Amino acid sequence: MPFILFLLVLTPLLVAGxxxxxxxxxxxxxxxxxxxxxxxxxxWLSTENKGTGIPENSFFEGEGQQAFIGFxxxxxxxxxxxxxxxxxxxxxxxxxxxxxxxxxxxxxxIYDSFNNNRDDFRWAFFNKENKxxxxxxxxxxxxxxxxxxxxxxEFIQTRTTFNNTTIxxxxxxxxxQQNVWNAYLNDTLFVENKxxxxxxxxxxxxxxxxxxxxxxxTRPGDNFMVFDDxxxxxxxxxxxxxxxxxxxxxxxxxxxxxxxASAERQSNWTIQGSDNLKTWTSLIxxxxxxxxxxxxxxxxxxxxxxxxxxx
Numbered sequence: 087m088p089f090i091l092f093l094l095v096l097t098p099l100l101v102a103g104x105x106x107x108x109x110x111x112x113x114x115x116x117x118x119x120x121x122x123x124x125x126x127x128x129x130w131l132s133t134e135n136k137g138t139g140i141p142e143n144s145f146f147e148g149e150g151q152q153a154f155i156g157f158x159x160x161x162x163x164x165x166x167x168x169x170x171x172x173x174x175x176x177x178x179x180x181x182x183x184x185x186x187x188x189x190x191x192x193x194x195x196i197y198d199s200f201n202n203n204r205d206d207f208r209w210a211f212f213n214k215e216n217k218x219x220x221x222x223x224x225x226x227x228x229x230x231x232x233x234x235x236x237x238x239x240e241f242i243q244t245r246t247t248f249n250n251t252t253i254x255x256x257x258x259x260x261x262x263q264q265n266v267w268n269a270y271l272n273d274t275l276f277v278e279n280k281x282x283x284x285x286x287x288x289x290x291x292x293x294x295x296x297x298x299x300x301x302x303x304t305r306p307g308d309n310f311m312v313f314d315d316x317x318x319x320x321x322x323x324x325x326x327x328x329x330x331x332x333x334x335x336x337x338x339x340x341x342x343x344x345x346x347a348s349a350e351r352q353s354n355w356t357i358q359g360s361d362n363l364k365t366w367t368s369l370i371x372x373x374x375x376x377x378x379x380x381x382x383x384x385x386x387x388x389x390x391x392x393x394x395x396x397x
Contacts, residue, residue, distance in 0.1 A: 107176045107188075109317035112140060112151045124153060124172060133171045134160035137298060145195065145312045146253060156207065156298045156310030168303050173295035176318055177214055180262045180289060187321040190258040190294050193314045196226055198250040199307035207311040208297035209256065211267075214290040219282060222256070222269060224248060226309050227301070233269070233277055236284045246276040259321075262289050294318060343383035347394065349374035357383065360391045 112118045117128050120142040125132035132138050137160040140151055160170045196207055204227040211219040218237040232241035257270040260282055269277040283289045300306045337344045354373050358366040369383050
């Protein structure tokens with residue numbers, strides 16, 4: 087009869103100290119009402135009065151109100167002015183160790199064009215000098231995600247794609263101490279350890295802008311991006327650490343040892359064994375996700391204790 091062996095799970099401790107810099111769900115209780123423009127509403131600013139707003143009907147079924155950018159061409163569109171910006175200033179500068187990590191979260195969906203003209207939708211991160219730190223670009227023509235460091239050069243293509251039917255959660259973690267940033271789509275890492283603050287620029291965060299970048303100013307698409315649960319916060323612990331596994335056990339079988347594990351989101355771990363709880367030997371590297379998986383461990387391993395640690 088199989089039996090469960092003792093297993094240690096080592097994960098980061100949760101520490102109080104997180105601070106919300108700004109968040110909104112765009113609900114009427116917060117002062118947001120259906121409107122054709124968010125410019126001037128609750129501190130939001132826009133480069134134009136058209137192309138943003140709160141739609142009358144919810145696009146995320148059963149989830150209240152959302153905001154949008156796109157759809158209606160803005161007034162002063164031209165070859166020199168082909169992007170519409172929408173932002174909410176926070177003007178944050180890291181002062182202490184507690185301010186090391188800043189996290190941006192938003193839920194969004196990009197709706198396709200009916201007129202067959204497709205544009206790009208972006209999230210751009212600026213410092214208090216109004217210098218662009220980096221940009222994430224969602225190309226609605228190729229349905230691929232790209233990124234740009236700083237304010238010049240070419241967009242760099244990632245291997246991550248998206249579609250027009252899914253509500254995604256974007257999470258970006260900025261580490262001002264190490265000067266790097268990471269980006270996650272539905273908790274899957276797709277941009278890793280890229281430079282955060284360009285040389286000579288101030289290490290700060292003024293805002294995270296939603297952008298509609300029109301590809302052809304004579305034929306703008308009627309595509310648009312809907313977004314909700316917009317949040318910027320400081321995080322005391324490193325939010326890039328993986329969430330702890332929520333199902334872990336090791337079972338003795340006729341063939342040796344069998345690991346069964348899952349996690350709330352996709353993350354990488356290493357299984358180690360020990361016979362004295364002091365010296366640990368790495369046995370196998372695993373990738374966990376919400377579906378329970380099984381791995382056969384080294385049948386020659388005779389240790390009486392096992393642990394799973396972030397990789």
